[in-house]
Amino acid sequence: MTIVRKIAPYVIAIIASFAAAGIFIALTGANIFQAYETILFTSFRTPNGFVQTLLKFIPLTLQALAFTIPLTAGKFNMGGEGQMIVGAIAASAVGIVGADLPAFILLPLVILAGVAAGALWGLIPAYLLYKFNINEILTSMLLNFVSFQIIDLVATGPWRDPVAGHPTTVQIGQGGFLPMLIKNPPLNAGLILALLVAAAVYLYTSRTTGGYELVATGANPRAAAVFGINVKRMFVFSIVLAGGIAGLSGVIEVAGVQHRLIVGLQHNFLVLGVIIALIARGNNLAVPFVAFFIAILEIGASAMQRTMNVPIEMVFIVEALVLLFVLLSDVVRRR
Amino acid sequence: MEKEAILELRNIRKVFDKTVALDSVSFSLYPGEIHGLLGGNGAGKTTLMNILYGLYRKDDGEIDFHGKKLNIQGPRDAINHGIGMVHQHFLQIGNYTVLENIVLGTNVAHPGTMKLDAEANKIIELGNRFRLPVDPNAVVDTLPVGTRQKVEILKALYRGVEVLILDEPTTNLTPQEVDDLFESLRVIVNEGLSIVFITHKLREVLHVCDRITVLREGRNITSLTRAEASEEIFVRAMVGDQMNIEDSVYFSHGSMANTAVDESSNPALEMQNVSWKTKEGISRLSGLNFQIKRGELFGVAGVAGNGQRELAECVTGVIIPTDGRILMDGRDVTALPVCELLKGRISYIPEDRLHDGFLPKANVAQNLILGYHRQKPYCEGVFIKWNTVYDKVRDAIGEYKIKTNGPEDPGGNLSGGNIQRVMIARAFSMDSQVLVAHNPTRGLDIPSMDFVYNKMLERKKTGAATLLISEDLDELLLICDRVAVLYRGQIVGILDRKDFDKYAIGRLMSGIQAEETADLRAAS
Numbered sequence: 001m002t003i004v005r006k007i008a009p010y011v012i013a014i015i016a017s018f019a020a021a022g023i024f025i026a027l028t029g030a031n032i033f034q035a036y037e038t039i040l041f042t043s044f045r046t047p048n049g050f051v052q053t054l055l056k057f058i059p060l061t062l063q064a065l066a067f068t069i070p071l072t073a074g075k076f077n078m079g080g081e082g083q084m085i086v087g088a089i090a091a092s093a094v095g096i097v098g099a100d101l102p103a104f105i106l107l108p109l110v111i112l113a114g115v116a117a118g119a120l121w122g123l124i125p126a127y128l129l130y131k132f133n134i135n136e137i138l139t140s141m142l143l144n145f146v147s148f149q150i151i152d153l154v155a156t157g158p159w160r161d162p163v164a165g166h167p168t169t170v171q172i173g174q175g176g177f178l179p180m181l182i183k184n185p186p187l188n189a190g191l192i193l194a195l196l197v198a199a200a201v202y203l204y205t206s207r208t209t210g211g212y213e214l215v216a217t218g219a220n221p222r223a224a225a226v227f228g229i230n231v232k233r234m235f236v237f238s239i240v241l242a243g244g245i246a247g248l249s250g251v252i253e254v255a256g257v258q259h260r261l262i263v264g265l266q267h268n269f270l271v272l273g274v275i276i277a278l279i280a281r282g283n284n285l286a287v288p289f290v291a292f293f294i295a296i297l298e299i300g301a302s303a304m305q306r307t308m309n310v311p312i313e314m315v316f317i318v319e320a321l322v323l324l325f326v327l328l329s330d331v332v333r334r335r
Numbered sequence: 336m337e338k339e340a341i342l343e344l345r346n347i348r349k350v351f352d353k354t355v356a357l358d359s360v361s362f363s364l365y366p367g368e369i370h371g372l373l374g375g376n377g378a379g380k381t382t383l384m385n386i387l388y389g390l391y392r393k394d395d396g397e398i399d400f401h402g403k404k405l406n407i408q409g410p411r412d413a414i415n416h417g418i419g420m421v422h423q424h425f426l427q428i429g430n431y432t433v434l435e436n437i438v439l440g441t442n443v444a445h446p447g448t449m450k451l452d453a454e455a456n457k458i459i460e461l462g463n464r465f466r467l468p469v470d471p472n473a474v475v476d477t478l479p480v481g482t483r484q485k486v487e488i489l490k491a492l493y494r495g496v497e498v499l500i501l502d503e504p505t506t507n508l509t510p511q512e513v514d515d516l517f518e519s520l521r522v523i524v525n526e527g528l529s530i531v532f533i534t535h536k537l538r539e540v541l542h543v544c545d546r547i548t549v550l551r552e553g554r555n556i557t558s559l560t561r562a563e564a565s566e567e568i569f570v571r572a573m574v575g576d577q578m579n580i581e582d583s584v585y586f587s588h589g590s591m592a593n594t595a596v597d598e599s600s601n602p603a604l605e606m607q608n609v610s611w612k613t614k615e616g617i618s619r620l621s622g623l624n625f626q627i628k629r630g631e632l633f634g635v636a637g638v639a640g641n642g643q644r645e646l647a648e649c650v651t652g653v654i655i656p657t658d659g660r661i662l663m664d665g666r667d668v669t670a671l672p673v674c675e676l677l678k679g680r681i682s683y684i685p686e687d688r689l690h691d692g693f694l695p696k697a698n699v700a701q702n703l704i705l706g707y708h709r710q711k712p713y714c715e716g717v718f719i720k721w722n723t724v725y726d727k728v729r730d731a732i733g734e735y736k737i738k739t740n741g742p743e744d745p746g747g748n749l750s751g752g753n754i755q756r757v758m759i760a761r762a763f764s765m766d767s768q769v770l771v772a773h774n775p776t777r778g779l780d781i782p783s784m785d786f787v788y789n790k791m792l793e794r795k796k797t798g799a800a801t802l803l804i805s806e807d808l809d810e811l812l813l814i815c816d817r818v819a820v821l822y823r824g825q826i827v828g829i830l831d832r833k834d835f836d837k838y839a840i841g842r843l844m845s846g847i848q849a850e851e852t853a854d855l856r857a858a859s
Contacts, residue, residue: 208719212708212719215701223693223694224705225653226673226683226691228677
C-alpha cells in the first residue's frame with residue numbers, strides 16, 4: 001500500500017509529461033506513437049542500445065549523488081561539471097605521464113588522482129563557505145567556468161593529439177584503462193564502481209552515525225549545532241565528498257570510455273544530475289533508479305533525432321515536465 | 336445574574352485538519368464582568384477567542400452581540416463592533432512612541448501635519464481614568480514588559496471597545512505588575528466594560544474573576560460564578576478524571592520536602608565569574624557566581640531577555656564564556672564541546688524548541704537520539720543500531736504520551752505540545768549530572784506539567800542536579816530548593832526555600848533592589 005502510494009505520483013507524472021510533450025512532437029509533424037516507442041524502447045531493442053544506456057547511467061548516477069549528498073546536509077553543489085572535468089584532467093594527466101606503468105599501479109593512481117582532484121575542486125567552495133560564509137551555490141557554479149578554460153588549455157597544450165579534429169589529448173597508457181565487463185559492445189567496469197558508490201552512499205546516510213549527523217544538519221542546522229554536531233564541518237565534508245564522486249565520473253569517462261581527454265565530455269550532466277536528484281526528492285536510494293530512467297530517455301531521444309528528425313531537445317521537455325509534475329504532486333497531496 | 340448577556344457564543348465548532356479544536360463550545364459574557372476562561376494548554380481557549388476576534392473562521396455555531404447575530408470578517412471588523420484583544424505577544428512597533436503605536440491604523444485629527452496633541456491628551460486621560468499611566472512620548476522599545484502591556488490595553492480602549500480579551504496577560508509580569516494589572520481591570524469593568532481573561536493559572540482566576548468558564552480538550556466543562564465554586568471544583572474541571580490530584584505537584588501547596596541535597600561533596604555545577612559578551616561587545620552575562628549542589632533543584636527567575644538564554648547556552652557548552660570558569664564536580668569544563676558534555680554530564684531542554692531543539696524534516700526516532708547518537712546503546716562502532724533505537728523510542732512514546740504514529744513519523748506532523756514532549760523525553764533518556772531545563776513546561780497540559788515536575792524531583796534521589804530556568808515564577812517557587820534572580824545579565828539575589836517570597840523576587844526581577852544591594856556592597 002505504502003509503496004504503491006509512493007510510486008503512484010511518479011507514474012502519473014510520467015504519463016502526464018509524455019502526454020504534454022506529445023503536443024510538441026505532433027507540432028513538429030512527426031508520428032507521436034512512433035516517437036514514444038523510439039524514446040522508450042531503443043534502450044531495450046539491441047544489446048548496443050542497452051550498453052549505451054548503461055554508459056549514460058554511470059555519470060548520471062554519480063552526478064546526481066554529487067548533488068544529493070550536500071543536499072542532505074542542506075547545501076547545494078552546483079559544481080558537479082567542474083569537479084568532473086577536473087577529475088578527468090587529473091586522470092588523463094596521470095595516465096599520460098605514467099603511460100608505461102603496469103596496470104596494477106597505473107589504474108589505481110589514475111582513479112585516485114581523479115577523485116582527489118574532484119574533491120579538491122569541491123574543497124574550494126566548501127572552504128570559502130566554512131571560513132567566510134560565502135554562498136556555495138555561487139562559488140561552485142563559477143568554478144565550472146574555470147574548469148572549462150583549464151580543459152581547453154590541457155587539450156590544446158603539449159599533450160594535444162595532432163590528428164584529431166577536435167581538441168583532444170593523446171591516449172592514456174594501456175595500464176590506465178578500466179577493465180571491460182563486455183568487449184562488444186564495450187561496457188567498462190565503471191558500472192560496478194558507480195553501483196558500489198551508490199550503495200555506499202545509501203548505507204552511509206541511512207545507517208551510520210556520520211550519515212545521521214548529515215541528515216540532522218540538513219533538517220535543522222541550528223538544533224544540530226546546539227546538540228553537539230559540528231555543522232560547518234558537515235557542510236565541508238558533504239561538498240568535498242560530492243566533489244570526489246563527481247571527479248570519479250570524470251575518471252570513468254577517461255579511463256573507461258574515451259581513453260583520452262576530450263573537450264566537452266561533461267555534456268549536460270550537471271543539469272541532468274540536478275533534475276534526477278530533484279525527481280528523487282533527494283532520496284539517495286531512489287537516485288540510481290531515476291538515473292536509469294533518464295538514461296533511457298536520453299538514449300531514446302538521440303535515436304529519435306536520427307531516425308525521425310525530431311530534435312533531441314524534445315526530450316528535455318519531457319524531463320523537465322516529469323520534474324514539474326513530480327513537484328506538483330507534492331503540492332496536490334498537501335491539499 | 337438577571338442582567339442580559341451582551342455577548343453569546345453558541346455551539347462554536349472549529350476543526351484544524353483532522354483535530355477538533357473546539358467542539359460545540361458555548362460562552363456568554365455579561366456587562367461589567369471579568370470572565371475567566373480557564374484551561375490547560377490545548378484546551379481551545381485562545382482558539383475560541385481568536386474566532387470571536389475574527390482571526391479564525393468558525394466552522395459552525397453562532398455569535399450574538401447585543402442580541403443581534405454577528406458575523407465577524409476580521410480583526411478590524413471586530414474592533415469596529417467594539418471587541419478588542421490583547422495578544423500574548425504584543426503587536427507593537429519597537430522604535431515608535433507609545434502615542435504612535437496607539438494611533439496607528441486609526442483616523443487622526445490632523446493627518447496632514449501629524450499633530451497629535453489631541454490624541455496624546457486622550458491617551459493621558461484614558462490612562463488616568465483606568466489607572467494605566469503611560470508616557471505617550473516614550474519609545475516602546477525602552478519600556479518594561481508591564482508597561483508595554485498597558486500600552487496594548489490602552490490601544491484597545493482608545494478604539495472604544497466594549498469587550499476586551501486578554502490572552503495570558505500575566506506571562507512575564509512580576510507579581511507587583513500583576514497586582515497593578517488586576518487593579519486596572521477592576522476599574523475598567525466598573526466603567527461598564529467587559530473583560531475576557533484567558534489563563535491557565537487557577538490562582539489568578541480565583542483572585543480576579545467574577546465568573547469562570549473552564550474548557551478542556553475543546554469542550555465546555557463548566558461555567559460558574561466565583562462565589563458558587565471552590566478551588567477543588569475548578570481543579571477537577573481542568574484536568575478531568577484521569578489525574579490523581581492528591582499526589583499532584585502542580586496543585587500542591589508548596590510543601591515539597593527540601594531534602595537530599597548533598598552538601599558534603601563537590602558541587603555538581605559551579606559558575607566562577609562567568610561572563611559572556613556578544614561579538615559586538617555587548618555584555619549579556621556578567622560575573623555570575625553560584626553553585627548547584629548534587630541533588631539540588633536550582634531555579635533561575637527573571638523577566639525574559641535578561642540573559643536566561645545565554646546562561647543556558649554557557650552551561651550546555653553551546654557558547655563559550657568570554658570570561659570565567661565553569662566547573663562540574665570539581666573539573667573545569669568551560670571549553671568542553673557540547674558532544675563531550677552530553678556524555679553523562681549535561682542534558683538540555685532548550686527554550687526555543689522549534690529552532691534550537693527540533694528537526695522538523697527528520698522523523699521522531701531521529702529527533703529523540705539527537706546529541707546521543709554517538710553513545711551506547713544507540714550505536715555500535717560507526718553504525719546506528721536502528722532496531723534498538725526504535726525499541727527505545729516506542730517506550731518513550733508510551734511513557735511521555737507523545738501523540739504520533741510511531742518512530743518513523745515525520746517530526747513536522749507533531750503539534751507544539753508533542754514536540755515539547757519529545758524535547759523532554761530526550762533530555763531524560765540518558766543520565767546526566769546537570770539537567771538544564773529552560774521553560775520546560777511551556778505548551779504542556781497540566782498532567783504533563785505534573786509529569787515533568789515529578790521527573791525533575793526524582794532526579795534529587797540519585798543526586799543529580801537541575802538548573803531550571805523559567806519565566807513562570809509559580810513553577811519555580813513550587814519545586815525549587817533555591818531560586819536565583821537574573822536581571823540584566825547579573826544575579827541580583829539568591830533565595831533559599833525558607834525565604835521564598837513572591838514579592839521580594841518580583842522586586843529583584845524588576846531591578847529595584849539591584850541598586851540598593853550594590854550600594855550596600857560599596858558601603859561595606
